[in-house]
Amino acid sequence: MKKENNKKISLVVIGIIVLASAFYGGMTYGGNNVRASMISRSAAFGGARGNRSGQGMGGFTTGEIISKDDKSITVSLMGGGSKIIFLDTSTKVSKQAVGTIDDLAVGTQVSVTGTPNQDGSLNAQSVQIRTNMPGTVLK
Numbered sequence: 168m169k170k171e172n173n174k175k176i177s178l179v180v181i182g183i184i185v186l187a188s189a190f191y192g193g194m195t196y197g198g199n200n201v202r203a204s205m206i207s208r209s210a211a212f213g214g215a216r217g218n219r220s221g222q223g224m225g226g227f228t229t230g231e232i233i234s235k236d237d238k239s240i241t242v243s244l245m246g247g248g249s250k251i252i253f254l255d256t257s258t259k260v261s262k263q264a265v266g267t268i269d270d271l272a273v274g275t276q277v278s279v280t281g282t283p284n285q286d287g288s289l290n291a292q293s294v295q296i297r298t299n300m301p302g303t304v305l306k
Contacts (some may be wrong), residue, residue, distance in 0.1 A: 226280055226281055226282060226283055226289065226292075227278070227279070227280050228242055228244070228250050228252065228278070228279045228289055229242075229244075229245065229276075229277065229278040229279070229297070230242040230243050230244045230245055230249075230250070230276070230277070231243045231274060231275065231276055231277075232271055232272065232273050232274065232275045232277060233249060233273060234273060235271055235272070235273060238253060238254055238255070239251055239252060239253050239254055240252045240254065240271050240277075240294075242277060242279065250287065250288065250289060251287075251288040251289070252279050252281070252288070252289050252291050252294070253281075253284075253288060253289065253290045253291060254268055254271075254291050254294075255290075255291075257292075258281075258291045258292065258293065258294060259292070259293040259294070260293070260294045260296065261293065261294070261295050261296065266294075266296055270296060271294060271296070275296055275297075276296070276297040277294050277295060277296055277297060278294075278295040278297055279291050279293070279294050279295075280292050280293050281293070
């Protein structure tokens with residue numbers, strides 16, 4: 168009887184060890200997949216640093232317009248540097264009311280979405296004039 172109880176106890180202990188090992192292994196594997204997924208998503212929106220400075224964010228940029236011509240604006244990025252944003256007749260410009268490219272003045276805070284180019288510039292699909300930013304120029 169004592170030998171049979173020892174076997175049962177041994178099987179229970181082995182079972183607990185196997186379950187605990189499987190649980191630990193699953194958590195470790197799952198944790199790595201979550202980290203990999205987060206890094207992958209972060210890289211798509213600005214790199215593993217998860218920066219929100221407007222740099223390296225693929226199709227999204229935010230900052231202050233520092234120059235403008237008929238076909239582009241240059242945006243100073245909050246984290247330093249600048250980005251050239253190309254504009255065309257299909258670029259939507261918005262603010263409290265519908266805006267136009269003429270509303271994009273030097274000193275205006277903007278958020279831009281578009282298609283990134285190889286050289287780091289961006290072809291704008293939309294430009295949001297940020298009216299809640301200090302120093303924003305409104306017409």
